[in-house]
Amino acid sequence: MSFINRDTWIGLVMMLVAAVYWLEADKIKISPLDGPVGASGLPKSLAYALGALSLILIGRSLVSALMTPKSASEKAADEPSLADTMRPHLRAVGMLGIGAAYLLLVSWLGYIVAIAALLLAVSLYIGAAWTFRTLLIAVGGGILYYLLFVQFLGIPLPPGKIPALLGLG
């Protein structure tokens, strides 16, 4: 039987965050303009507060686990498989990855191409079929966004290096 449940882990991680934050706060320079508290005063207080809250959370979750322990068989019956649990999170990471890829590529490809690629990638990723319609929506959407942001609102979105190299910029 394990008493380390989810809230205990959260408490431990938050405790670590509080400790790292305190250490970083301790490095803040002292200024002659600092008042009685200084620039590191509030950050250190916040680190203590987070540490204290983490301890309460850990304590509460341990007490809760002791009061209502689950047997191994109950646990096995309750919990979905690891693959089922992880699938949506991995998909969320993939979505972030598409966003990061857009940010890496937009300076090279230029806004109009990159945003159309983003529309296509996200549509396919969330479940659209790889059809001419999807491609058309992505290209049309890219042009629409370009007209709205660059032409209508006058936002200087990245023109891209590749279009310039090809003499299109």
Add this chain to the structure above:
Amino acid sequence: MEGLAHAWTALTTTPAIFAAFGGVAWGILGGALPGISPSITMALLLPFTYTMEPITAIVLLASTYVGAEYGGSIPAILIRTPGTNAAAATAIDGYEMHKQGKGGEALGLSLISGVFGGLIGILCLILLTKPLAGVALYFTPPAYFSLGILGLSVIASLSSGSLIKGLMAGVIGLMIATVGTDPVAGVTRFTYGAPELLGGIPFILVMVGVFAVSELLVQAGEPGQHERTASRQMRIVLPSWAQFRRLTKPQLIGSGIGAFEGCMPGAGGTIASFMAYNEARRWSKTPEKFGKGSDEAIVAPEAANNTVAGTAIIPVLSFGIPGSNSTAILLGGLLIHGLQPGPLLFDQRPDVIYGLFGGLLVANVAQLLIGILLLTPAIWLVNRPKPYLMAAIYALIFSGIYSIDHSLFDLYLVLIAGAVGYVMRLLGFPFLPLVLGLVLGYLIEANYRRSLLLTGGEHRVFIEDPISLGLLITALVFIIGSGIRDYRDMRKKQAAADDESEA
């Protein structure tokens, strides 16, 4: 009269009227999309308000809130999927009416009671904001510090999830607010050599990240379509005068509850609409019809959540303390334009305050017209395949955020905030305390340090100032009360588990 003149000037010399119409339209379309809450609809708009005049920007955001509250009822009635949390109560009888072939009537009732509730909400807003803001004139730096602590404590106590996690989220929000240059000595903190961080992390990036991006990440984890409605064409049927008069009582019940709940931090439209539903049933002559397509069961919650859209702005304008996600975004909009809510705003920028009142009035009336005109496009939008909608929203976030400072660095911060928001959802942390901690960080730290500068470091000042003491005691009462509630919940769960194991 002076206020009326300010409102008239603001509405006639700026594009605020267009903003009211545009905001309502955007709000209805956003609110109609399941999963896109009013706060997300407003957050998506926030980057575009940077370059607007303050009055136009604030009216646009507030009108979006108004429109989204009605928009949420469209899918609630047509596909029993509330577009907003507050529309969940409407879905019960609204969908029943739709199944009985009275969907157009249900939408008409929702629209009219929404306008009715909205007007009551604005009336409360106009009558209560200035007197409440006047109280803040007596506030000293220690009182402002304690007000910030009270705001955070109340929101952490009343937000969904546990008290401890709510408080943790508030502390993390305050931690994020410490990034950048400190407010007293000008020392840089936690910037790690990145010049982009010298001015701190703009709260707009965090708001868009935790509200909008995290929702997209959740949606990405649940591929598939949301339900569609077969009704591609539908006409709103407005209630007759006789029916409207018959429904006055549930509308007043809804508006009364909405007026009260809107002023309370953390309560919001969802609680108000369910309370209104229950009270309307209790006071109804035909309670047996509730759940089977009762018109009273639609007007009460709709009047309630639209009243909340007005009254929830009262604590924001009076004290700068938002009580819900949507009003936190509105506060963000005010701060972006350098407008610090409170009594001084009435003296310094009456055009903004009274212009907002006027703009909201226009928005509510416009809702009647736009609600009818936009029904078909809203149904069309509800029926769009989810992947294309989500892709369009993701692209809108990237384009909109870039347009603020023309910075790709900001977009990375938005993605990080989105990931943080996703993890918070996963672990049961509420968002609002985090956002509030970030927004109130400056107020809390600046007034904390000013107070101690005045007293040479004596923390006694926070209990010697009577207003500060009162606010801190209230904060403590909320925390203790919420702690007791959490403890009781835990005991109940334990008792239920014991019963189960015995059985």
